[in-house]
Amino acid sequence: MTSWAPADAGRGARARRRAWRSRLWRYRPLLVGALVATAILTLLPAVLPTPPETSAVVVAAADLPAGTRITPADVEIADFPPALVPAGARASPADLVGSMLTHPAARGTPVLASQLAVDGWTDLSDGELAVPVHLADPAAADxxxxxxxxxxxxxxxxxxxxxxxxxxVLARIGAASTGGLLGGSGSPSDLLLVAVPSEAATLVLDASAGGTLTVALGASGSRPGP
Known part of the structure; x- marks a missing residue:
């Protein structure tokens, strides 16, 4: 019967330690790489700058003229720094779709509540356009x-x-908020939003911009014209 001497047990332990050291040495590059990757992933959030805070704002997706009834294709979402979000801006296109612009909106600019017609005045008939105008005589608008x-x-x-x-006459906007838009001289008259036949819209806007537009009351259709 064979017996194990203490010397044999010591040699076996030393052989196992050498085998482990050999394996560790062989895989040393992989171990070092794993340790470095772990350290980088641990420290990365601390060294990267924090993304700036932004707010979602609905902006015009194209140049929109006054009188546009907003559709989903007319607006899109843009990110603005919170400090630069103007009053009256909206965060969801659903808040604006179906509304009518009383002022033009340039592409990429926020569509504001102050640019929209009052509720109830978005019922244009076929062949009509809504145009913003100033009358040559400010008192006539009253x-x-x-x-x-x-x-x-x-x-x-x-x-x-x-x-x-x-x-x-669809709606009116007080003179203090119009800044002379389409009024030529910038006289303190109300800006009127009026529905006109589409073929007359350009003539009406030209007369408003030129300061020659006036109004006459009477039965519609009593005189020839668009």
Missing amino acids: LLPDGATVHLVSATGEGASVLTSRAR
Whole structure:
């Protein structure tokens, strides 16, 4: 019967330790790489800068003229620094879709509540456009009730011509908030949003910009014109 001497047991232990050291040495590059990768992943969040805080803002996806009824394709989301988000901005396109612009909105700029027509005035008929105008006589705007159907006239030193007899007053914006938009001289008159036949929209806007646009009350269709 064979017996194990203490010397044999010591030699076996030394052989096992040498075998482990041999394996560790063989795989040393892999172990070092794993330790370095772990250290990098642990320290990375501490050394990377924190992403700046942003707020979602609905902006115009293209240049939108006044009178546009906003569709999902007209707007998109952009990220703004919170300090630069203007008052009246919206965070969701659903808040704006279906509303009508009373002021133009340039591509990439926030669409604000102050640029929208008041609720209830978005019912344009087929063949109508909503256009923002100033009247040459500021006092004349005060005489027009919302919803009135009026004649829009271009009056110059050479005479007057009816641009349309089927204009409807949709809404008005106080003079303090318009900044002279489309008013030529920037006189303190209300900006009116009126619905006009599409074929007359350019003539009406030109007369407004030129300071020659005035209004006449009367039965619609009583005179020839668009």
